[in-house]
Amino acid sequence: MVLKVFFPSCCSSADSGLLIGRWIPEQNSAIILAVVHFPFIPFQVKQYLSEVQKVSQIETVVLGTWCNNKQEKEESLGKFLDDLSTIFSHEPWLQISKEKGSKFWNCHTLSRQAGTPKEDQIILIYYDQRKTMLSRLHPPETSLDNQPGVITAPDASKLAAVFDTVARNEVLFLTDRYDEGPIKLSHWQSEGVEASIIVELAKQASVPVCMLLTCLLSLVSGLCRSRILKFWPLSFIWSKLSTCEQVGYRLEHLRFVFSNQKAENHTQFMRKANIFVSLLLDMALGIMLLSWLYRKNRIGQLAEALIPVADHVARELQDLLQWLMGVPAGLKMNRALDQVLGRFFLYHIHLWISYIHLLSPFIEMILWYVGLSACLGLTVVLSILSDIIALLTFHIYCFYVYGARLYCLKIYGLSSLWRLFRGKKWNVLRQRVDSCSYDLDQLFIGTLLFTILLFLLPTTALYYLVFTLLRLLVVFVQGLIHLLVDLIDSLPFYSIGLRLCRSYRLAAGVKFRVLEQEVGRPLRLLMQVIPEQITLAFNLWL
Amino acid sequence: MEEPRNFSDIDGGHLALQRRCYSPSCREFCLSCPRLSLRSLTAATCSVWLAAYGLFALCQNSMVLSAAIFITLLGLLGYLHFVKIDQETLLIIGSLGIQMTSSYASGKESTTFIEMGKVKDVVINEAIYMQKVIYYLCILLKDPVEPQGVSQVVPVFQSAKPRLDCLIEVYRSCQEILAHQEVTSASS
Numbered sequence: 094m095v096l097k098v099f100f101p102s103c104c105s106s107a108d109s110g111l112l113i114g115r116w117i118p119e120q121n122s123a124i125i126l127a128v129v130h131f132p133f134i135p136f137q138v139k140q141y142l143s144e145v146q147k148v149s150q151i152e153t154v155v156l157g158t159w160c161n162n163k164q165e166k167e168e169s170l171g172k173f174l175d176d177l178s179t180i181f182s183h184e185p186w187l188q189i190s191k192e193k194g195s196k197f198w199n200c201h202t203l204s205r206q207a208g209t210p211k212e213d214q215i216i217l218i219y220y221d222q223r224k225t226m227l228s229r230l231h232p233p234e235t236s237l238d239n240q241p242g243v244i245t246a247p248d249a250s251k252l253a254a255v256f257d258t259v260a261r262n263e264v265l266f267l268t269d270r271y272d273e274g275p276i277k278l279s280h281w282q283s284e285g286v287e288a289s290i291i292v293e294l295a296k297q298a299s300v301p302v303c304m305l306l307t308c309l310l311s312l313v314s315g316l317c318r319s320r321i322l323k324f325w326p327l328s329f330i331w332s333k334l335s336t337c338e339q340v341g342y343r344l345e346h347l348r349f350v351f352s353n354q355k356a357e358n359h360t361q362f363m364r365k366a367n368i369f370v371s372l373l374l375d376m377a378l379g380i381m382l383l384s385w386l387y388r389k390n391r392i393g394q395l396a397e398a399l400i401p402v403a404d405h406v407a408r409e410l411q412d413l414l415q416w417l418m419g420v421p422a423g424l425k426m427n428r429a430l431d432q433v434l435g436r437f438f439l440y441h442i443h444l445w446i447s448y449i450h451l452l453s454p455f456i457e458m459i460l461w462y463v464g465l466s467a468c469l470g471l472t473v474v475l476s477i478l479s480d481i482i483a484l485l486t487f488h489i490y491c492f493y494v495y496g497a498r499l500y501c502l503k504i505y506g507l508s509s510l511w512r513l514f515r516g517k518k519w520n521v522l523r524q525r526v527d528s529c530s531y532d533l534d535q536l537f538i539g540t541l542l543f544t545i546l547l548f549l550l551p552t553t554a555l556y557y558l559v560f561t562l563l564r565l566l567v568v569f570v571q572g573l574i575h576l577l578v579d580l581i582d583s584l585p586f587y588s589i590g591l592r593l594c595r596s597y598r599l600a601a602g603v604k605f606r607v608l609e610q611e612v613g614r615p616l617r618l619l620m621q622v623i624p625e626q627i628t629l630a631f632n633l634w635l
Numbered sequence: 636m637e638e639p640r641n642f643s644d645i646d647g648g649h650l651a652l653q654r655r656c657y658s659p660s661c662r663e664f665c666l667s668c669p670r671l672s673l674r675s676l677t678a679a680t681c682s683v684w685l686a687a688y689g690l691f692a693l694c695q696n697s698m699v700l701s702a703a704i705f706i707t708l709l710g711l712l713g714y715l716h717f718v719k720i721d722q723e724t725l726l727i728i729g730s731l732g733i734q735m736t737s738s739y740a741s742g743k744e745s746t747t748f749i750e751m752g753k754v755k756d757v758v759i760n761e762a763i764y765m766q767k768v769i770y771y772l773c774i775l776l777k778d779p780v781e782p783q784g785v786s787q788v789v790p791v792f793q794s795a796k797p798r799l800d801c802l803i804e805v806y807r808s809c810q811e812i813l814a815h816q817e818v819t820s821a822s823s
Contacts, residue, residue: 095660095729095730095816095819097730097731121730214658214659214660216661216728216730216731218731251750251752602746603748604734604746604748605726605728605731605732605734605748607657607661607726610657610658616657616658616660616728618731623746
């Protein structure tokens with residue numbers, strides 16, 4: 094049987110001692126977590142291990158001995174180590190030893206069970222404890238059975254068990270050999286436990302801050318949902334404005350991030366982190382924009398530039414209508430209808446311009462107050478910009494609606510009269526076309542109307558085409574702005590940052606490298622964690 | 636360490652297979668693909684630059700020439716980093732798993748590791764590839780739902796595409812290790 098021993102690479106230079114870790118009998122593998130140094134009292138070691146077991150819920154036992162012969166071989170130490178196997182009984186008992194100046198280690202197993210003493214083949218796998226602990230192996234196939242948190246031992250992949258063992262034994266990694274306790278351990282934190290004051294302070298402060306923010310947010314959302322704002326004209330306006338939608342969306346996000354419950358699994362944690370980083374980035378960009386806008390009276394300049402722009406747009410529209418009323422693109426229009434439609438739209442533009450001029454003294458003040466909302470985030474400013482564009486080009490929207498209605502009526506009339514021309518009728522009851530015998534005068538008037546509508550079709554169609562194109566242009570511009578807003582909202586900045594800076598945290602798999610071999614010694618492998626591909630990070634967390 | 640043996644791929648190019656036996660249950664097969672030939676590189680560069688000169692003669696804008704140089708450089712770098720595979724390695728460690736590594740011409744390596752618990756078998760399959768019938772080695776993965784079924788077929792040596800004689804060598808060695816592993820797991 095092949096025995097696999099996972100040895101942390103940081104313990105290669107540790108002094109002699111006992112090996113502690115986890116033994117998985119189904120996979121015949123021993124995962125070594127730390128080395129306990131001499132001197133120790135066996136009773137205290139057993140007590141410490143039972144404490145660790147209670148916290149991490151993983152059976153941590155003494156697996157064997159580690160002998161680092163820095164000087165010449167000591168016979169007494171060897172005998173002492175043999176006796177230890179009687180105190181800490183474990184099947185099989187590992188004995189790993191390293192000689193001075195030699196790269197290759199000796200690894201033996203002692204088996205006390207009665208039966209055939211098989212010479213096991215041993216594979217030594219070195220692993221980087223810190224990276225294995227911090228990374229989370231994400232094989233998508235472990236979530237096959239949908240019961241949360243239940244991964245039965247034969248189903249779980251073997252390597253996931255290794256990662257899981259190391260990650261759950263964090264409490265073990267808090268004791269090291271510089272501690273003044275009965276136990277002196279060596280593991281990846283042997284140079285001192287890593288900690289950061291800022292992180293600790295942030296952790297302490299986060300709970301009351303979260304509670305305060307949750308209260309505030311529930312107040313604000315309660316206000317938004319109050320009955321006053323639900324009356325018909327107001328609710329219609331709120332649904333049309335993209336700013337309200339964006340603000341509501343951000344409120345949802347804030348409530349999700351600052352909720353009192355901890356994230357249940359890794360996916361939720363990543364989502365929370367992504368939303369939090371996106372909110373921070375949004376606000377930072379918004380405040381930068383704010384500081385840029387309010388310097389050197391840029392708001393005033395913007396307000397002054399707005400009216401001429403609106404005038405210019407109106408003048409361009411008037412020119413366009415004059416062109417349509419003449420001979421557009423060489424087509425000959427029906428003079429009377431042309432003049433009627435053209436004058437109707439021109440009057441509309443005139444009305445619109447007068448309204449804009451009426452508003453002009455107030456624009457600077459409105460812009461000033463609206464610009465203050467940039468502190469809520471860049472996405473809110475962009476949504477407001479999109480709404481302002483929609484309001485300023487409201488007349489184009491109106492023209493499009495008129496043109497479309499007219500065209501729709503014409504097509505409807507034409508199709509119905511075409512059926513009459515052929516002697517058929519639309520049966521509303523049966524939802525199909527039936528033949529029908531018309532009177533002579535019905536046929537006469539119908540044909541006349543059909544001819545009139547048919548020859549007026551190019552004029553209406555042209556107006557419809559022109560205004561649809563204009564409306565499409567405005568929609569395109571608004572769409573670009575919304576795309577930018579969506580990008581800021583949903584790009585997983587935290588995952589990207591993690592992938593760039595701490596790539597070992599998102600592990601996609603492992604890689605084995607075969608180290609130098611010597612005949613008669615155990616096979617040595619080095620296990621490395623491969624970081625995820627960036628594209629996969631996008632897919633998983635979007 | 637064994638001597639590298641010469642084989643050929645399905646297009647007639649030259650391949651070198653090197654077998655390393657680290658322990659009775661650990662073997663590695665290394666296939667080196669044919670190198671980037673100078674002829675094809677020169678042909679590609681010349682055609683791009685001729686086209687650029689033609690455009691330059693038409694529009695007299697020297698930006699076209701600089702753009703052509705950029706495109707050639709970037710294209711070559713992209714080809715070496717993303718497309719051209721130099722070496723493909725298959726590492727079998729009995730009772731741990733099978734690892735496939737492809738190393739690109741720019742030094743990038745991409746690795747896939749499949750655990751032994753998921754491996755059902757290693758077989759040689761036939762496939763119809765354009766107008767040819769070729770053989771390829773593949774790893775069959777177990778289906779967790781159905782014990783007798785196969786959930787996935789993972790082909791090995793996809794860019795090197797060796798011929799049957801080379802595949803038979805690799806297949807025999809793999810089967811030895813898999814059989815040995817089954818015996819030990821059955822006896823435990």
